[in-house]
Amino acid sequence: xxxxxxxxxxxxxxxxxxxxEPISNYGVNLVTVIHKRDYKNDNGNVPVQxxxxxxxxDLKSIVNKYEELGFSIIxxxxxxxxxxxxxxxxxxxxxxxxxxxxxRINALDGVVIVAFDxxxxxxxxxxxxxxxxxxxxxxxxxxxxxxxxxxEKDLLVINEV
Amino acid sequence: MKECKVIIMGFGSVGQGVANxxxxxxxxxxxxxxxxxxxxxxxxxxxxxxxxxxxxxxxxVKTKNKEGKLSAYPEFxxxxxxxxxxxxxxxxxxxxxxxxxxVDAQPALSLTLKAFEQGxxxxxxxxxxxxxKFKEVVGAAEKAGVExxxxxxxxxxxxxxNFTKETLASCEIKSIKGILNGTTNYILSRMTSEGSEYExxxxxxxxxxxxxxxxxxxxEGIDAACKTVILANSLLGIDATYSDVKVQGISQIxxxxxxxxxxxxxxxxxxxxxSPDNLQVSPRLVKRGSSxxxxxxxxxxxxxxxxxxxVSVIGLGAGSLETASAMLTDLISILKNKY
Numbered sequence: 001x002x003x004x005x006x007x008x009x010x011x012x013x014x015x016x017x018x019x020x021e022p023i024s025n026y027g028v029n030l031v032t033v034i035h036k037r038d039y040k041n042d043n044g045n046v047p048v049q050x051x052x053x054x055x056x057x058d059l060k061s062i063v064n065k066y067e068e069l070g071f072s073i074i075x076x077x078x079x080x081x082x083x084x085x086x087x088x089x090x091x092x093x094x095x096x097x098x099x100x101x102x103x104r105i106n107a108l109d110g111v112v113i114v115a116f117d118x119x120x121x122x123x124x125x126x127x128x129x130x131x132x133x134x135x136x137x138x139x140x141x142x143x144x145x146x147x148x149x150x151x152e153k154d155l156l157v158i159n160e161v
Numbered sequence: 162m163k164e165c166k167v168i169i170m171g172f173g174s175v176g177q178g179v180a181n182x183x184x185x186x187x188x189x190x191x192x193x194x195x196x197x198x199x200x201x202x203x204x205x206x207x208x209x210x211x212x213x214x215x216x217x218x219x220x221x222v223k224t225k226n227k228e229g230k231l232s233a234y235p236e237f238x239x240x241x242x243x244x245x246x247x248x249x250x251x252x253x254x255x256x257x258x259x260x261x262x263x264v265d266a267q268p269a270l271s272l273t274l275k276a277f278e279q280g281x282x283x284x285x286x287x288x289x290x291x292x293x294k295f296k297e298v299v300g301a302a303e304k305a306g307v308e309x310x311x312x313x314x315x316x317x318x319x320x321x322x323n324f325t326k327e328t329l330a331s332c333e334i335k336s337i338k339g340i341l342n343g344t345t346n347y348i349l350s351r352m353t354s355e356g357s358e359y360e361x362x363x364x365x366x367x368x369x370x371x372x373x374x375x376x377x378x379x380x381e382g383i384d385a386a387c388k389t390v391i392l393a394n395s396l397l398g399i400d401a402t403y404s405d406v407k408v409q410g411i412s413q414i415x416x417x418x419x420x421x422x423x424x425x426x427x428x429x430x431x432x433x434x435x436s437p438d439n440l441q442v443s444p445r446l447v448k449r450g451s452s453x454x455x456x457x458x459x460x461x462x463x464x465x466x467x468x469x470x471x472v473s474v475i476g477l478g479a480g481s482l483e484t485a486s487a488m489l490t491d492l493i494s495i496l497k498n499k500y
Contacts, residue, residue, distance in 0.1 A: 042425065086425055086446055088418050117424070119417040129421040156413050158422075161338060161432050161445040161453055 002031065002053040006075035007066065008045040011037070019048060022065040028054035042084060043114035043131055047074065072133065084114075085132040085142050091155035093118065093126050101149055110135030111142055163196045163500050166215075166252045167492070170272055171259035172205040172231060175286050175313070175488075177222045178481030179256055182489050184218035190489075194496040204246045206259075208232030209239045211250050243268055244275050254495065256488060257285040263383060263403065266290040273298060277305040282499070284491040286313035286484055292387035292403045295394040308499065310491035311395075315388040316341060316460045318483035319476025323494070325396050325464055332466035334396050336436035339462030340455065341388040343478035344372050344379040345411050345431040349444075350456035353419050353428055359412065371458060381410035382431060382442040389433045389440055396464075401440055409443040422446055428454060 009015040016035055023030050032051040041047055052059060066073055074082040093101070102113055115131035134142050143159060150157045169176050183198060190198055199215040210216055210224070210231045224234045232238040241249050255276040259269050266289035273290060276283050283302070285291075290298050291314055302309035312322045316339075325334060340346050344366065351362045363380070366372035378384045386406040393399040411431050422429050430453055432445040447453035452473040455461045460478030465471050477483045 086427060088422060088429075088446065090413060090415070090418055117421055119421060121417065127415065127417040127421055129425060131425070156409070156444075158414075158418065158429060158444045158446055160427075161430075161434075161447045 001056050001059060002051060003059055004077050005050045005073055007048050007050065008041060008072045008074055009048055011040065011044060011046050016048065019071060022062045023052055026054065026058040026062055028052050028058050028062060043133065081136055082133050083136055083139060085134060085139060086160055087130050087132070087146060088158040089128045089130065089155045091125050091153065093128050093155065096153035096155070101153070104149060105132065105142070105145055108138065108141055108145055110138050165196050165198050165254055165496060165500065166201045167198060167254045167256050168246060168250070168252045169200060169203040169256045169258065170246070171257065172203055172225050173258070173260065174481045175258040175484050176203065177225060178485030179258060179488055180218040180221050182482055182485040186489060190493060190496070194493060194500065196496045196500045201250045201252050202246050203231055204242055205231050207242055209241050209246050210234035210237045211239050211241065211246065212237040213250055244272060247272065247275055247279065252281060254282040254284065254492065256492070257283055257287055259287060261287050261387065262289040263292060263387060266293045270294065274301055277301045277307055280305060280307060282308040282495050284310045284488050284495070286488055288314045288387040288391065292390040295390065295402070296400060308495045310495065311391065312491050313484050313487035315391050316462065316476060317478040317480060318486050319460045319462070319474055319478060321462055321474055322395055324474060329464065329466060329469060329472065332468045335465040335467060336434070337392050337396065337462055337464050338432055338434050340430055340453065340460055341433045341462070341478065342379055342385040342431060343458035343460055344376070346456070347371050347458045349411060349414065349429055349431065352416060353423065356416055356420065358416050359414060380412050382408040385431060385433045385442045389435050389442055392435045393440055397435060397437065399437060405440055407441040407443070411444055414444055
């Protein structure tokens with residue numbers, strides 16, 4: 001049996017080797033590996049495309065291992081597993097407990113903030129752009145959570161159309 | 162030759178546009194429909210010009226611009242105004258172009274209902290009565306057995322209502338998302354291209370006549386919300402009124418937000434969303450290069466359907482002749498259907 005995966009790696013030394021280790025540990029064949037370090041996703045991570053061949057059980061274990069190691073699988077057999085959500089906040093973002101805001105978004109299952117860009121304006125309201133990665137099908141939950149936080153903290157939200 | 166006698170109510174930018182467009186297109190309308198269109202009355206807020214034998218469209222516009230009121234029209238000037246004009250002359254179709262009033266929908270509401278009672282067809286560019294009392298007004302037209310057309314109320318020259326009803330007749334409409342206000346799109350486009358602040362561009366837009374002296378209706382999303390209600394009722398069959406729309410304008414958008422969005426290849430646009438579970442006007446992020454990426458005073462809408470998937474339309478959302486083009490199209494379709 002054969003599967004195609006697209007993983008996202010941090011752009012730091014040794015990541016590719018780390019990603020290949022489970023494949024050799026389980027004695028699974030590596031059919032293809034495409035890794036272009038110059039090409040980065042929106043979140044700054046490097047996508048690597050793998051095709052591996054072996055027993056179904058072993059392949060499953062490898063996928064589980066990746067999840068355990070915190071590698072993000074964004075595509076499996078051509079099916080996109082993660083989607084990206086971009087949103088802008090405007091308001092007293094820092095004063096209104098920024099950490100709490102981020103924790104509450106990250107607390108959603110399968111949802112993680114991958115980038116956060118903020119412009120401060122002295123004592124005035126600030127503006128932030130947030131990139132979120134979520135498992136497919138979780139988008140509405142993310143929007144609901146954002147709306148709830150915004151309402152509570154009096155932030156203006158600019159969601160994607 | 163068959164004849165259609167029309168009254169133009171409201172003689173501001175739109176009313177004058179209709180007069181100008183009629184004078185340009187009379188022969189074309191005659192060729193296309195075999196009907197001679199005659200303006201038997203035109204009225205501004207305080208006076209009118211009335212003649213059963215027909216008025217000269219160009220002279221109406223000239224009189225209004227030179228003298229400030231239509232009562233100065235040679236020989237046929239009159240002090241009658243409002244609903245009285247509808248009683249003063251025999252007519253077939255009311256072209257209603259009075260200013261939108263989102264508080265009580267007047268005078269459009271009573272003029273329109275009166276015309277229906279008199280058994281007359283109505284073409285309108287007004288949003289007030291449609292946004293506040295859509296069901297009542299459309300119901301009254303049906304009861305009276307007359308035609309009621311309002312293409313010009315949404316998107317100016319951009320075809321959307323008749324287009325969706327007729328050209329996409331095979332499809333069920335799932336949602337409509339779009340830019341339905343040209344003034345805010347102009348302001349946001351310039352903030353994006355120049356990196357300037359909202360207040361600066363607003364002021365310039367007012368000087369250019371793109372934004373009004375009191376820009377509230379546009380910048381606070383009220384105008385787009387009215388259009389959201391009209392599309393929801395007429396195209397998605399949602400029984401909604403103005404108060405059902407969640408509205409957020411653009412006055413809080415600053416250059417930082419626009420710049421941050423730009424870095425990620427997004428633009429900020431005031432988007433109206435019409436779907437069964439969401440009626441909303443709010444600033445949204447749209448991908449650069451997507452169908453929402455239209456700048457200046459342009460309007461656009463993406464109609465999501467079951468069979469045809471997504472269809473998008475773009476056009477000038479305001480302007481005298483542009484809005485008049487939609488009203489004339491409505492008039493022509495009445496002439497084709499009924500005469």
